[in-house]
Amino acid sequence: MHISNNPGIHEKTHQEIREAFANTIIYCNGFTAETAEAKLQDGSADLVAFGRSFLANPDFMRRIEKNAPLNELDYNTLYTPGEEGYTDYPVLD
Numbered sequence: 244m245h246i247s248n249n250p251g252i253h254e255k256t257h258q259e260i261r262e263a264f265a266n267t268i269i270y271c272n273g274f275t276a277e278t279a280e281a282k283l284q285d286g287s288a289d290l291v292a293f294g295r296s297f298l299a300n301p302d303f304m305r306r307i308e309k310n311a312p313l314n315e316l317d318y319n320t321l322y323t324p325g326e327e328g329y330t331d332y333p334v335l336d
Contacts (some may be wrong), residue, residue: 245292248272261287276307295321300333311335 248270249262261268270282271292279291297303299316306313320328 245269245271248274256318257287261308298329299332300331301332305335
C-alpha cells in the first residue's frame with residue numbers, strides 16, 4: 244500500500260492502518276532522512292519514497308550519506324516538458 248503522508252491525517256489513523264494491513268506499506272510526501280528513519284523505526288512504514296527530493300537532487304544518496312542539505316525543488320519546472328527541472332540541479336562539490 245502506498246500512502247501519501249498528509250499533516251491532516253492523525254497519527255492514530257496511521258497506527259490503525261498498520262494494525263489492519265500486514266503487507267508492505269510505503270509512505271511518501273515531504274519526508275526528510277530523519278523523519279523517514281523515524282517512520283521505519285516505529286514500524287508504521289516498510290519503505291519511504293522520495294520522489295520530488297530525488298528529482299531535485301541528482302546526488303540524493305550522497306547528500307543523505309553526508310547529511311548535506313538538499314536542493315530546493317523548483318515547482319515551476321516540476322513535471323514539465325524539456326530538460327529544465329530534471330538535469331539542471333546542482334550536485335555537491
